[in-house]
Amino acid sequence: MNEEKIKHKGPFAEFWHRLKKNKLSLVGLGILVFFIIIAIFADRIAPYGYAEQHLDKTFLLPCKEFLLGTDNLGRDIFSRIVYGSRVSLKIGFISILLAITAGGVLGCISGFYGGVAETIIMRIMDMMMAIPNVLMAIVIASVLGTGVSNLIIAIGISSIPSFARIVRASILSIRDLEYVEAARLSCCSDFRIISKHILPNIMAPVIVQATLSLGLAILSASGLSFLGLGVQAPIPEWGAMLAAGRSYMSSYWHLVVFPGCAIVLVVLGVNMFGDGLRDALDPRMKG
């Protein structure tokens, strides 16, 4: 049906056509979009406020009034999960954006110019990579203190090296191609060569890495909040909700089951979409 349109629509349509063939990735995209919509309209979807307490109705099991039950302060778990999607997605997206920007700039400098700058930047990246990601995030988060923005910074910084490496490696592979030479000969500035000629051609691996890192970022954010190093009460972060519910889980399973399901669902969606993107954008990268 779309075959004819593709011919006129260019690379994006072709990519969409390939992505559409992969059912799993469409499901993943659907889940992701679903959570984004929930996050945007959280205040309309949630029946109660995230900090609204019903002290006479604590520890209720799922029922008509409270879809997923209530916690130790009588707060509606469903509403808290709905609001929590805002926090988790915000942390995930912004921290990856931060990592792409910083890692991209560092990768461009070291890939395009080479020389001393490359050596220094890449050695520093090697050193950062010698420390496992999560540990790096834990150390940075503990130094900066708790809070959403500090968590974003911690996760963002710890994911910089992987982006710097990917951008550098991709630039190295196309830096000496003819069209870059041609751009140089026609007196383009370095900035123009990088932004107009090089970056559009290395976007595929970066986008794939970004999607797969998004899932990891959401997982780390909930892990750090679970350890008490991330988002603090009463902000409804899923990991923090699990940590709070843990003390009561011997008698009230619903406090720890549902927030966890939300994490699993989002990360599953992101990963499925990421796998599909990888196959559609760059058939050579399999994993």
Next chain:
Amino acid sequence: MTRYILKRLLMLIPVIIGVVFIVFTIERLSPNDPIRSVLGDMASQEEVDAMRNEMGLNDPFFVQFFNYAKGIVTKFDFGVSYVDRQPVVEMIKNRFPITLELAIFSTILAGLLGIPLGIISAVKQYSLLDNVCSVLALVFLAIPEFWLALMLIIVFSLHLKVLPASGWYGIRYMILPIIATGTGCVAGIMRTTRSNMLEVIRQDYIRTARAKGLKENVIIYKHALRNALIPVITLMGLQFGKELGGVFVIETIFAIPGIGKMLVDACSIKNIPVVQGGVIFIAVAFGIVNLIVDIVYGYIDPRIFASYKRKAKKR
């Protein structure tokens, strides 16, 4: 070969120095006074000042860094914990065996389950088993290990009451933490084995082996598997290295006195010497595990050793 190992070990040194510097700098960026956070709000200003002096925190940054590095190089001294003044080296020595056990067992679990499942899925591609395994692997990769741990505790400790939920005193205590850490790895290893096997069994030399009339088992296990295993070994090495650094959340949930719990505890009260020592130790362990992985490559794929030798001769 010895030269190669020595060269790699030498290359670790600048990385370690860099790690020491990075961690040292990050820890000094903290806006709060670590001593105040360790001693608590009840401590008087004099007590805080006295301890700051004792720990050398009033010296200029580079003097502090130099003293710290000097201590490590000359006396293998990573400082003492702010809380009970126990040497950091001792703390790591006591806790490392526990983390090591957890890492070894969960990596073994991951390999024993993940590799065979990956092979079967690849050989019987698109079969029911393959589809079930692939979907399960996707789901398990998305499950945060700490949530899996909580679910395991609810089912096996709180309801069935068959396994303990905290501590580290014997095999029975290890089962749940090992499952919680290992499951994600099983999924990862299964997927990597599957995709690599699929790539390898389509190659010409496998067709040749089939044409020779070799048995399918010999083809899969002797000819295909060895070539497909390299990326799997990399992944297992990475996982193992990460777990050596402590499975932070799992150790905290199950109250396992390992490196991970030590670091989380130290981070939350800003016990800086412990954090620094722990991170440096982990970076070294990570580097050594990577080196071992590279050596293991050589045994699985002799061509890799051969290429080292060729390079060495050229020089």
